Amino acid sequence: MNLTLLGVRGSTAAPGADFVRYGGHTSCVAVSAPGEPPALVLDAGTGLRRLGTLLDGRPFRGDVVLTHLHWDHVQGLPFSGAVDHPESRVRLHVPVPDAGADPLEVLRRAMSPPHFPIGPDELLGEWEFVPLLPGPVALDDDRFAVSARRIRHKGGVAYGLRVAEPGGVQAAYLPDHLLLDGGTDGAAIADGVDLLLHDGQFVASEQLLATAYGHTTVPAALGYADHCRVGRVVLTHHHPDRTDAALDELAAAFPETPGGRPVAFAVQGTTLAVSPKRNVSQ
Ligand SMILES: [Zn+2]
Ligand SMILES: [Zn+2]
Structure with missing residues (x-):
C-alpha cells in the first residue's frame, strides 16, 4: 500500500516561500x-487539486472518505479536475x-449559494453521496478495507480511519484529534498498524491552543x-504558520x-510505502 501525501497542512492553506518544501x-x-x-482518497482538502498528477489526466474512479467536514478537509472538492x-x-x-x-444535505450547508456558486x-x-458511520466502510474497490471510529476533535463528528490491505499492511489516519499528553482516545483504530499518519499541529508550548482547537x-x-x-x-496537519525551517527543527x-x-514530518508530494513493521517490544 502506498500513501501519497497530496496535502499536509491544517486549518487553512499556506502559500509562500516559507512553506515550499513541506507544502x-x-x-x-x-x-x-x-x-x-x-482508487481511494482520504479527505478532500485543497491537496485534492493534485490528484490529477497521479492519474495522468484520467478521471478519478473510486471512493473519497472524509474524516470530517471542516473546510480544510473538503475545499478541494470543486477544484480538482x-x-x-x-x-x-x-x-x-x-x-x-x-x-x-442526508449526506448531500449536510455537505450542501457549506457548499451552495451564497457560500459557493x-x-x-x-x-x-x-x-x-453516502453517510459515513462508525464501523467498516463499504468501498467500490476490494483491494483495501477501511474502517472508521469516532474520535475527539472539535465542532461536529470526526473520525479516525484505518486502511488495510486484506491480509497485508495497515495504516491509520487521524489528522484532527484532540489528545492530551498521555491520552489514548480512539486507540483501537490505530492499534498495531504499520504506519500511523497523525495530527501533529501544535508543539508542547502550545498545549492550551491545541486543546482549545481540538488538536x-x-x-x-x-x-x-x-x-x-x-x-x-x-x-501531518502542520500548523499554517509552521515554516519549513520550524518543521526542520521539529524533525531534528x-x-x-x-x-x-x-x-x-509529512511532506506534500511524497509517497509513503507502507511496509510491515518490525517487532518493537515497547
Ligand atoms: Zn483539519
Ligand atoms: Zn478539523
Missing part, C-alpha cells in the same frame, strides 16, 4: 497499490451527525504512537518516539 495544501491522502492509480470531470465516478463518504441525516450535486461526473501536540502524538504499538509515525528534535519508533 501548503490542506489535508488529502491518495491510497494506491504499487504501480496502480489511486480529476473528480470534477464528466467521466469521473466518485463515491463520497460524508460524516453525518446521525444515521438518519454550486452545490455538491452540480459537480461533473457520476457522484454518490494534538507533537509529544502527545508520539506517546499515542507508542501506546498503539505502531510501526512508525508520520505527523523528534527523530523517534520515546519507545524508539521512527518519526517523520
Whole structure:
C-alpha cells in the first residue's frame, strides 16, 4: 500500500516561500497499490487539486472518505479536475451527525449559494453521496478495507480511519484529534498498524491552543504512537504558520518516539510505502 501525501497542512492553506518544501495544501491522502492509480482518497482538502498528477489526466474512479467536514478537509472538492470531470465516478463518504441525516444535505450547508456558486450535486461526473458511520466502510474497490471510529476533535463528528490491505499492511489516519499528553482516545483504530499518519499541529508550548482547537501536540502524538504499538509515525496537519525551517527543527528534535519508533514530518508530494513493521517490544 502506498500513501501519497497530496496535502499536509491544517486549518487553512499556506502559500509562500516559507512553506515550499513541506507544502501548503490542506489535508488529502491518495491510497494506491504499487504501480496502480489511486482508487481511494482520504479527505478532500485543497491537496485534492493534485490528484490529477497521479492519474495522468484520467478521471478519478473510486471512493473519497472524509474524516470530517471542516473546510480544510473538503475545499478541494470543486477544484480538482480529476473528480470534477464528466467521466469521473466518485463515491463520497460524508460524516453525518446521525444515521438518519442526508449526506448531500449536510455537505450542501457549506457548499451552495451564497457560500459557493454550486452545490455538491452540480459537480461533473457520476457522484454518490453516502453517510459515513462508525464501523467498516463499504468501498467500490476490494483491494483495501477501511474502517472508521469516532474520535475527539472539535465542532461536529470526526473520525479516525484505518486502511488495510486484506491480509497485508495497515495504516491509520487521524489528522484532527484532540489528545492530551498521555491520552489514548480512539486507540483501537490505530492499534498495531504499520504506519500511523497523525495530527501533529501544535508543539508542547502550545498545549492550551491545541486543546482549545481540538488538536494534538507533537509529544502527545508520539506517546499515542507508542501506546498503539505502531510501526512508525508520520505527523501531518502542520500548523499554517509552521515554516519549513520550524518543521526542520521539529524533525531534528523528534527523530523517534520515546519507545524508539521512527518519526517523520509529512511532506506534500511524497509517497509513503507502507511496509510491515518490525517487532518493537515497547
Ligand atoms: Zn483539519
Ligand atoms: Zn478539523
